[in-house]
Amino acid sequence: MPSLLFPPLLASLNIWQVFLITDHVGQVVIGLLAIFSIFAWALMMGKYSELKKLRQLNFAFERKLAEERHILDLPENLKNRRDIPYADLLADALEAYWRAAAIGKEKGDDTPRSRLEHAENAIQRALARQSLRYEASMIILASLVSGAPFMGLFGTVWGIMEAFGAIAEQGSATLATLAPGVSAALLTTISGLVVAIPSVFGYNILLGNVKTMITELENYASTLADRIELEAK
Template structure:
């Protein structure tokens, strides 16, 4: 039998697993890389969903505490407790030469710095989603281009332009592009959603920080006046 006719005679498996196993080593490597990226992205998504849900609850609890004028010196390790502790420490740092506006600004600045440090922790992993969303289609496209090049090589070697010769290589190549899109689309959607949610949580904390800063600055002036009256 003529070896050049072998590609046309071999039965090809067009299932997802079959396309992967029959792919060129370079295309197969691209598929593996995209699969690993997909697993990493979904790990980040599930982690952030849990952490942002906890942060959202803390933001609501912090807002309720500030509005009710409750005790800020409560134990805890959440964002709300971290911000409250920063505000109390700034409030205790007394300076008789400060005006109320200066005192409020200093207290709020301290709480905003505490908030920023915690928000940065929540942002860890989000750049991976952005990177995967922007690069995965091009990585898949590289696998597609390589697979199509192999298909043309098969045509040149077999001197046969029939679809049976070209179809397997093109199918494997397009499968790489499909995997790239499967990775990129959820990554972009998750990045946009998580970034929006994180921004809303941060805005909620900032609003509460403004109210708390005003309250602490006012309480500090009252304390100073009471001490002077004595």
């Protein structure tokens, strides 16, 4: 009856007992995988929250910008919001546009085409910079996804080696002889999967969000370039 009423508690006790009889190498591997698991969850939750916030800021800024009839002479509160990706593209574009205009007037060859080329180049640079911002930390999560199973495999192989070494030393394959090595093999395998399985799902979800937001950013950049070109004529 107790085993039916409290299966999670008994399972946790069994896992802890298995961990205690695991050799030191296995315990180190399991401890590292536990740290990696906590780090992966924190990274996934933080990245998801960051992308969600940036997307909300982008859409809010785009709505404000749509209400403006002219974007070449925007107020400062709309031009200098570098924390918003969409605003960062706009700020770089306008800065390049007016800088090209000033230099062109000094040289006597100021043309709308020259201004537009400088603005479009600035938009492309800002687009690349913000894409890198979206993708930040994803390589770390990808490394955890691919590295955790290999760490678990290392613990598995080590545990099997320990089990065979104990058999050779004792000359018999008893439960007491095999327990530490087999425990290390099984528990490290489970630990590696516990890290890798949630991480691979989280990575794929985040990667999909990043790709969507980069596409939205590219569409916004194209729209921004069009508006500047229309107003410059």
